[in-house]
Amino acid sequence: MKDKLxxxxxxxxxxxxxxxxSISNIADRAGIQKSSIYYHYINKEELLYDILKExxxxxxxxxxxxxxxxxxxxxxxxxxxxNHLNFHMERQKEVxxxxxxxxxxxxDNLRSILRMRDDYDKKxxxxxxxxxxxxxxxxxxxxxxxxxxxxxxTQTSTWFNPLGNLSKDEIIDIYTKMIFDGxxxxx
Amino acid sequence: MKDKLxxxxxxxxxxxxxxxxSISNIADRAGIQKSSIYYHYINKEELLYDILKExxxxxxxxxxxxxxxxxxxxxxxxxxxxNHLNFHMERQKEVxxxxxxxxxxxxDNLRSILRMRDDYDKKxxxxxxxxxxxxxxxxxxxxxxxxxxxxxxTQTSTWFNPLGNLSKDEIIDIYTKMIFDGxxxxx
DNA sequence: GTCTATATGTGGATAGAC
DNA sequence: GTCTATCCACATATAGAC
Numbered sequence: 001m002k003d004k005l006x007x008x009x010x011x012x013x014x015x016x017x018x019x020x021x022s023i024s025n026i027a028d029r030a031g032i033q034k035s036s037i038y039y040h041y042i043n044k045e046e047l048l049y050d051i052l053k054e055x056x057x058x059x060x061x062x063x064x065x066x067x068x069x070x071x072x073x074x075x076x077x078x079x080x081x082x083n084h085l086n087f088h089m090e091r092q093k094e095v096x097x098x099x100x101x102x103x104x105x106x107x108d109n110l111r112s113i114l115r116m117r118d119d120y121d122k123k124x125x126x127x128x129x130x131x132x133x134x135x136x137x138x139x140x141x142x143x144x145x146x147x148x149x150x151x152x153x154t155q156t157s158t159w160f161n162p163l164g165n166l167s168k169d170e171i172i173d174i175y176t177k178m179i180f181d182g183x184x185x186x187x
Numbered sequence: 188m189k190d191k192l193x194x195x196x197x198x199x200x201x202x203x204x205x206x207x208x209s210i211s212n213i214a215d216r217a218g219i220q221k222s223s224i225y226y227h228y229i230n231k232e233e234l235l236y237d238i239l240k241e242x243x244x245x246x247x248x249x250x251x252x253x254x255x256x257x258x259x260x261x262x263x264x265x266x267x268x269x270n271h272l273n274f275h276m277e278r279q280k281e282v283x284x285x286x287x288x289x290x291x292x293x294x295d296n297l298r299s300i301l302r303m304r305d306d307y308d309k310k311x312x313x314x315x316x317x318x319x320x321x322x323x324x325x326x327x328x329x330x331x332x333x334x335x336x337x338x339x340x341t342q343t344s345t346w347f348n349p350l351g352n353l354s355k356d357e358i359i360d361i362y363t364k365m366i367f368d369g370x371x372x373x374x
Numbered sequence: 375g376t377c378t379a380t381a382t383g384t385g386g387a388t389a390g391a392c
Numbered sequence: 393g394t395c396t397a398t399c400c401a402c403a404t405a406t407a408g409a410c
Contacts, residue, residue, distance in 0.1 A: 001375080001376095015290075016290060017204070017205075017206055017290050017291075018204075018206075019204060019206035019207045020206045020290065020291075022402075022403060022404085023403080023404065023405085024402080024403080024404095032375090032376065032377090033376065033377060033378080034404090034405090035376080035377075035378080035379090035405080035406080035407095036375070036376050036377075038404095038405070038406080039375060039376075040375090043404075043405075044404070044405095074371075100287045103202075103203060103204050103207065104204075104207075131370075135372065136371065136372060137370050137371060137372065138364070138368075138370060138371070138372055140361050140364065140365070141353065141357075141361060144353065144358055144361045144362075145361065145365065145370070147342070147343075147346050148339050148361075148362060148365055149339075151338065151339055151342035151345070151346075152335050152336075152338055152339035152342075154342075155334070155338035155339070155341075155342065156334075158338070159334050159338075166328065166331065170328075171331055174327050174328060174331045174332065174335075175331075175335060177325070177327065178327070178332065178335055178366075178369065179365075179369060179370055180369050180370050180371045181325075181368075181369040181370075181371060182365065182366060182367050182368040182369030183318075183324050183325060183332070183366055183367050183368075184261075184323065184324060184325070184367050184368060185322065185323060185324065185325055186373060188393080188394095209384075209385060209386080210385080210386060210387085211384080211385080211386095219393090219394065219395090220394070220395060220396080221386085221387090222387080222388080222389095222394080222395075222396080222397090223393070223394050223395075225386095225387070225388080226393060226394075227393090230386075230387075231386065231387095
């Protein structure tokens, strides 16, 4: 039931927003009384935190896999982009909640999630830096470059349509080429 | 007072989120009773809609200025990117509300805002298409390319720090170069 | 592990005086 | 244009039975 509640909450927090979705809404859909929810979660925030924590954990784990198993700066960055895009197109609801409902967390929980997010971004920034040092990437502020890449990939969660006429792989291909080579035809 | 209420609402909707911010919160900060708000706005949603509408209006106007006053596909796209970035770094609160609180709108109001947003995106897509036809941009799905560019620029609203050590112009410069030429040093 | 019943607060919104 | 007073619905959360 705890898992069921979580997946209902993901659906409803995504659809209506955390504050617009009540404990009753979740209970109704689970077919239990709202008071029964408090057996599984001490309060509403813990339910939100559980979702955010799991999502960030999974994302960070997938990044760790890549940095330990793939060699070469450019290949690493390509794999990271592919992974980030896949993750955000596959788990659209969770990542949209992660991006818009952090204000629903109290201070400690917020800190914990922000630290995970910072760790993730920092690892990518280090790879960009490495590429600049190795002379394969153009020397531009790594913080800004990282933000640009991460945010554009993250936002696929908001517009990607699994039933649309473009597959995830086609989008990954376009994004990768755009990031590495840009828009313009070189003379 | 109506303007004052709007600017307080922008601040609070941004900080706490639309549903987490009550009419009382806004009234308190304005130094009036909550019932007095209903003299200016018929309900809470109209206040949200007023903010979103004005923001989208301003954004669309600025885009129209560019497409009528600037010649050349590449120069137009550069100006659009510069404008979009400037707008999103200058009006961070409003655009973040625009991006996260659409669910607070009822059907008619939502349709109206979405149409404005679609118009905006469509104009950019047309310019990308034109650049492809003219042989200056690489032939990739214009919808995807537009989304990539627009979303990465929009998200500066979430991380740009006006007090940070990078100016808006420096960020615009980096973004423009990344979009047109990518990350990699060409051999 | 889920139920019924309930406490308590606060939400958006309206009526009518000044 | 702002006030006081009030309505009613619904929010989160708890107590205690089954």
